[in-house]
Amino acid sequence: MGGPHTVGRIEYYYDPQAPKPNSLVVACNLLVTDDSGAILLQRRRDTGQWALPGGAMDLGETVAQCALRECHEETGIIAQITGFLGIYSNPNHIIAYTDGEARQQYENTYIGTAVDGEPSINAEADGVAYVQPDELDQYDIHPSMRRQIDDFLSSTYPHLG
Structure with a gap:
């Protein structure tokens, strides 16, 4: 599941x-x-790790619109939102980019289902x-992303949690 990737970012997780x-x-x-209960994941070109589709919110859109847009852009799947998993914020998770940005972010994670499209690779996901x-x-899967998935599974599939 590996392969060559151009790393444009480094993730620090509880790292002094x-x-x-x-x-x-x-x-x-x-x-x-x-x-079947399978979860849609995309492998990021910048880190090589698997993740939920998602990304930074653009001005002029709601958080829900952002989640739907990012899913379509990164996976080819057009989805609809069916629920809200939670807000994830961790000041011990810093993402440093090659342009000098050192980002702390918080993530609004929705739950959804596919309504159209086929899984497909793109500029962000290989x-x-x-x-x-x-x-x-x-x-x-990065621990911060795995936490979100595990939270979903423990509430949806208690026998797996």
Whole structure:
């Protein structure tokens, strides 16, 4: 599941060497499941890690619109929102970019279902797949993202939690 990736960012997670943040960004994610309970993931080109589709909010859009837009842009899936998982904020998770930005972000994570489209790679994701909950450990998923997925699974699939 690896491969060559251009790293334009470094994620610091509870790391005392992390730079001090110089920006605060609102981000939105969408956790999409299919009829079998598999979760839609995309493999980020910048880190090589698997993640929920999501990204920074644009001016002029709501957080829900951002989650839907990011899902479509990163996976090819047009989705609808069916619920809200939560707001995730961790000042010990800093994302440093090659342009000097050191970002602290908070993520609004929605739950959704696909209504159209096919999983497809793009400029931001070099892999897109529906992953069964019992296969998640086979994927390189950042701990902050895995927490969101595990929160969803523990509330939706208590027998797996």
